[in-house]
């Protein structure tokens with residue numbers, strides 16, 4: 001007799017509904033960025049009437065939990081972030097019980113497609129949730145390339161323009177403030193002052209996002225968009241923040257190598273155990289760090305469709321390309337307004353065309369996944385424009401796109417043997433090995449920073465004592481918000497001496 005076999009076809013994860021009525025009682029969990037970005041994002045969500053809470057910062061325990069719950073070949077950021085969610089839910093279950101956790105929380109994360117595992121994060125999350133007995137826990141994905149995605153299943157969360165623009169504006173504000181933080185802390189005269197002012201600034205900006213005027217967030221899409229682009233609401237707030245930073249005094253005569261952080265998106269953005277706290281560690285080792293703004297990634301997302309349309313036929317797609325370029329220009333306009341409100345201290349965004357052009361001989365710009373060609377482009381950009389003495393590139397263990405970029409970098413280094421490049425593989429549990437590797441390159445970066453400082457002193461005929469006397473007479477040059485132009489030297493101290501030499505003439 002013929003037997004009929006039942007086939008269980010694969011079905012993609014579809015969350016249970018999160019309804020509008022549940023908004024008052026259900027908390028949206030999110031994470032994966034720095035505490036500064038997350039706090040401002042929380043402000044945006046609170047402003048729109050959601051209960052929202054960032055996950056606790058990543059720890060080593062999250063790596064262990066992730067390893068237990070998802071497949072062994074997963075990349076290190078996937079393991080960390082999945083373990084982070086799992087550990088939080090486990091701790092909540094211990095207090096509230098399983099059913100209450102399922103009722104009280106949903107998780108919102110970014111989604112994508114393409115060759116990297118980022119597009120499959122939700123699969124890892126569901127696997128981990130299965131392991132915890134939380135199969136029906138609700139996860140929602142936020143596509144990175146659509147501002148208006150409508151309501152999620154059940155209507156509890158609306159991914160519309162007020163939310164998406166709020167999130168982007170919050171990220172950009174946190175980015176410019178992070179630049180300020182990293183260029184100030186290494187030179188602060190009173191230890192701990194930068195962190196204190198930073199905490200106050202983020203608390204203040206949280207309120208700014210929390211109190212976005214509701215009347216500006218309703219009406220047509222164009223109106224909401226125009227208000228975000230043209231309003232002084234955010235720039236005034238940043239000017240207020242700048243006043244607080246005016247009070248920090250710095251000593252820029254401390255000679256420090258500048259280290260640009262590049263690498264995989266999550267690893268380079270993160271501040272904590274997930275990347276061995278490498279940015280703080282570098283500062284403790286006497287370096288000034290150039291942090292990677294998320295804004296560059298968003299710029300890449302905006303620029304990639306232009307490249308694709310040109311690839312298909314620039315003449316045929318002229319109108320579409322013009323529209324995409326206009327959006328890109330508006331984005332730069334907004335970012336530069338934020339920079340200007342902070343005295344043009346935060347770094348400018350690198351030109352995406354230039355990154356593409358620099359990387360072209362080594363990495364094709366249509367190869368997506370991970371950071372794409374940007375990893376190569378950014379290293380060459382920093383080197384060619386003398387923005388940093390060395391590049392510290394954070395590579396996640398078991399990341400396919402990153403492995404390709406590192407292969408391409410070998411070719412770059414063959415052509416530019418002078419480029420100081422420290423590729424650090426991050427597994428989460430091999431800290432000593434990774435940091436000692438970085439330290440070796442940092443020693444040479446320090447030597448170069450001192451050499452250029454001596455060169456500038458010799459060139460200008462100035463002495464440290466003469467500069468100190470000038471600082472006493474002109475205390476404004478020691479303000480953290482006093483801008484030192486870039487005169488073609490990588491180090492802050494060298495540019496500072498050149499700047500003062502010009503002023504003293």
Ligand code: SF4
Pocket residue numbers: 075076077078116117118264265266369370371396398399400401402
């Ligand atoms: S870029 Fe690499 S590390 Fe990052 S999510 Fe994709 S596969 Fe994982």
